[in-house]
Amino acid sequence: MDQAQLKAIVVLSEELHFGRTAQRLGITQPALSQKVSKVENELGVILFTRAHRRIAVTEVGRIFIAHARSALIEMETAVRMAQKASAGQVGQLHLGFVENASFDVLPKAVSAYRRRFPEVDLRLSEMISAELLEKLLAGRLDIALMRPIKTELELKRRLVHQEPYVAVLPVDHPLAAASSVRIEDLAKLPMIIAAGAKATYLREQFGPLFARLGHDIVVGQEVNQLPAMLSLVSSGIGYALLPKSVTNINVPGVTYLPLATPNAPQAELVAVWRGDETNPAIKYFLSFLPRVDETPWEVASRSH
Amino acid sequence: MDQAQLKAIVVLSEELHFGRTAQRLGITQPALSQKVSKVENELGVILFTRAHRRIAVTEVGRIFIAHARSALIEMETAVRMAQKASAGQVGQLHLGFVENASFDVLPKAVSAYRRRFPEVDLRLSEMISAELLEKLLAGRLDIALMRPIKTELELKRRLVHQEPYVAVLPVDHPLAAASSVRIEDLAKLPMIIAAGAKATYLREQFGPLFARLGHDIVVGQEVNQLPAMLSLVSSGIGYALLPKSVTNINVPGVTYLPLATPNAPQAELVAVWRGDETNPAIKYFLSFLPRVDETPWEVASRSH
DNA sequence: CTCATTGATAAGCAATGCTTATTTTACCAT
DNA sequence: ATGGTAAAATAAGCATTGCTTATCAATGAG
Structure with a gap:
């Protein structure tokens, strides 16, 4: 599990569109498709339904994403605090x-x-x-x-x-x-x-x-x-x-x-x-x- | 930033020994050395002092690791909850x-x-x-x-x-x-x-x-x-x-x-x-x- | 002073993950 | 109906990453 993967899933849950999400993440659409599928396969769950040209977050996805958000914030905090500490500020x-x-x-x-x-x-x-x-x-x-x-x-x-x-x-x-x-x-x-x-x-x-x-x-x-x-x-x-x-x-x-x-x-x-x-x-x-x-x-x- | 990297740093902070840590993580010692250095270089901070054959966590490391622990727990929770949700339990x-x-x-x-x-x-x-x-x-x-x-x-x-x-x-x-x-x-x-x-x-x-x-x-x-x-x-x-x-x-x-x-x-x-x-x-x-x-x-x- | 321990470094190789190209599917307008 | 279009999945190739083994350097103990 990787920061980029979490971020991909969180952003996709906001955009509900692979193209735009890929753009926001600075990667191509196939790369995003693969990333998301990979996580779903690894976890053995379905996070998004892609039926009928309309992306939706599943209930499982909703729960996963809530925690993924916290994890991302915590990671960013870790980095920020480490850098502040490195400058002697905390x-x-x-x-x-x-x-x-x-x-x-x-x-x-x-x-x-x-x-x-x-x-x-x-x-x-x-x-x-x-x-x-x-x-x-x-x-x-x-x-x-x-x-x-x-x-x-x-x-x-x-x-x-x-x-x-x-x-x-x-x-x-x-x-x-x-x-x-x-x-x-x-x-x-x-x-x-x-x-x-x-x-x-x-x-x-x-x-x-x-x-x-x-x-x-x-x-x-x-x-x-x-x-x-x-x-x-x-x-x-x-x-x-x-x-x-x-x-x-x-x-x-x-x-x-x-x-x-x-x-x-x-x-x-x-x-x-x-x-x-x-x-x-x-x-x-x-x-x-x-x-x-x-x-x-x-x-x-x-x-x- | 990657779950494996965070885990490496957290475990190293517990073991304070590259060999044992690498063993616990199921990788070789050089791989661990590289992993830790990579994170330190990316963040531009020093998390461990390796002077005189004795590893110690720096103050910066202490702060980073505290947040890294939370992030890891949150990631594990995300996975566990997603799987429980997938089984209809939550x-x-x-x-x-x-x-x-x-x-x-x-x-x-x-x-x-x-x-x-x-x-x-x-x-x-x-x-x-x-x-x-x-x-x-x-x-x-x-x-x-x-x-x-x-x-x-x-x-x-x-x-x-x-x-x-x-x-x-x-x-x-x-x-x-x-x-x-x-x-x-x-x-x-x-x-x-x-x-x-x-x-x-x-x-x-x-x-x-x-x-x-x-x-x-x-x-x-x-x-x-x-x-x-x-x-x-x-x-x-x-x-x-x-x-x-x-x-x-x-x-x-x-x-x-x-x-x-x-x-x-x-x-x-x-x-x-x-x-x-x-x-x-x-x-x-x-x-x-x-x-x-x-x-x-x-x-x-x-x-x- | 020599040897053992431990972490860093080097080189090679396998796997991961990105890119471009192509296919599939469904929706929509004619 | 039917072809066009939008969007995601899939395929193939390639670059990068990160692992492994081998080796080096430094330090401390006997």
């Missing part, structure tokens, strides 16, 4: 991201993308970077916005955001009076830090720096939520190191200070996706993410 | 009938047919014989149960019922005392008769007989409904001639008498249908109608 796009992406990069990209591709079914899920990689490789995610974890896998990545860290201190702390603060001064205080694996990236970035300055990271408290962290700082229990974009959140009792230490680590956000072209929507979403040059830190620092 | 059957058929022949046939073919959508409509013929020829009816009107058209017909007429008289009428009544005696009384075209058949049958006996049909009253006719008789306004099956209806004040006249006309009911085989259900319904030999009246009379 389908699903599974996005994963770390918490920090949700403060700035993610909402901007998502809202712009949604406006441009409203028919794409966007699925968002927040998790930690290690989990993101895993789901990405398993095909459960299309794109992840995460910290630049080292990974030698067949994944593509692009730096999409880069910002300095700031120190968060109680307003009444002696160090809070200055316009910036040095790591060496902070290092003696207890640090309020995200719980467990969530803080891996921060520890990796600042661990070596602290060590070089002859200090350890003194963990005062591990917390899960950002508001809890800020409120612990405001109550004088310690300090925190956070990406600068978090200062958008205004909390009484804390103050944000730039780090005076040169070559201080920057918080980076990368987009990661599988290189195979399984989902055309991926490349379109990527075009809505900022493009940041992977420059050395000191150069990038100037821009902030 | 579809519509438009039955037309005259009022008199509804007293005996029609309800018996319909209820037996319904039990045997419950999925056929039976449409019943009552009208007079002339109308029935017209709708039959126009294709609006499949079968009509009607009076044997003369018609030289391409219609087939079969006698399905034959019964004598009885005279209906008031119980207290002098003629009602006998066990039968002669036309000559009735002819002097006014006849209660169906209105207009509905009485054509009765007039055609009895007109010549009355004339042969030297009488005219004296119309006392024309009525539309059978109960009205009987109640007029019971009130002594006149007599009526009705097919014997109507005596199933028991009405006080009237009595039914056989006609003593030899060779009196019989009420006949024929099934009429178009000879072309446009609706397979027709022949099955016909097998549920009684088969009466078209014998001369006097022979048939004996059986009553």
Whole structure:
């Protein structure tokens, strides 16, 4: 059974005339006669009566044609949808991201993308970077916005955001009076830090720096939520190191200070996706993410 | 686009393995490779990624396959339904009938047919014989149960019922005392008769007989409904001639008498249908109608 | 490093399905 | 009646399609 055969029968049922039908289908009349007979023979049914120079649809034909119409429409829909999907206009796009992406990069990209591709079914899920990689490789995610974890896998990545860290201190702390603060001064205080694996990236970035300055990271408290962290700082229990974009959140009792230490680590956000072209929507979403040059830190620092 | 192509793609999406898929489809692996590539090239999309010895369905493929599945099911349904319709098991059957058929022949046939073919959508409509013929020829009816009107058209017909007429008289009428009544005696009384075209058949049958006996049909009253006719008789306004099956209806004040006249006309009911085989259900319904030999009246009379 | 597995490609051949030409059938006008 | 005409079926030839077998290329496992 073939699209052309179905179409021939449906059109013939509209025209009730072999000549005109053949013309509409762009074939000759004998070709149409053969096509129709072939279907009738294959199915063992009579779809049209051709008696007395007048074509009529039989009851069997009426029933067959009703379903044939649906089948044709479904086939056309399949093709049309596949082509729309190929242009990234329909389908699903599974996005994963770390918490920090949700403060700035993610909402901007998502809202712009949604406006441009409203028919794409966007699925968002927040998790930690290690989990993101895993789901990405398993095909459960299309794109992840995460910290630049080292990974030698067949994944593509692009730096999409880069910002300095700031120190968060109680307003009444002696160090809070200055316009910036040095790591060496902070290092003696207890640090309020995200719980467990969530803080891996921060520890990796600042661990070596602290060590070089002859200090350890003194963990005062591990917390899960950002508001809890800020409120612990405001109550004088310690300090925190956070990406600068978090200062958008205004909390009484804390103050944000730039780090005076040169070559201080920057918080980076990368987009990661599988290189195979399984989902055309991926490349379109990527075009809505900022493009940041992977420059050395000191150069990038100037821009902030 | 072709059923085999759709099926190939759907099966491949289940197996994710060209060899096994080809085997399931009963073709060789190269044939399958070609089939799939051909569809992808025609649509200009990629449905499967074949990288690294591992087949995966792309997002485009996922969307295409969902519709392809529906299309396949619809095609299979079309074939199955057409074949069921060809066996008279589904579809519509438009039955037309005259009022008199509804007293005996029609309800018996319909209820037996319904039990045997419950999925056929039976449409019943009552009208007079002339109308029935017209709708039959126009294709609006499949079968009509009607009076044997003369018609030289391409219609087939079969006698399905034959019964004598009885005279209906008031119980207290002098003629009602006998066990039968002669036309000559009735002819002097006014006849209660169906209105207009509905009485054509009765007039055609009895007109010549009355004339042969030297009488005219004296119309006392024309009525539309059978109960009205009987109640007029019971009130002594006149007599009526009705097919014997109507005596199933028991009405006080009237009595039914056989006609003593030899060779009196019989009420006949024929099934009429178009000879072309446009609706397979027709022949099955016909097998549920009684088969009466078209014998001369006097022979048939004996059986009553 | 070799071998096995798997999908793509190539070449040949059979079958399908189109085209043109012709026949059949029924309707219609003379 | 009877020949003309319109329309669908049938026939014959040919081009295309799509299958098969054989082979190649790539990748991953032992």
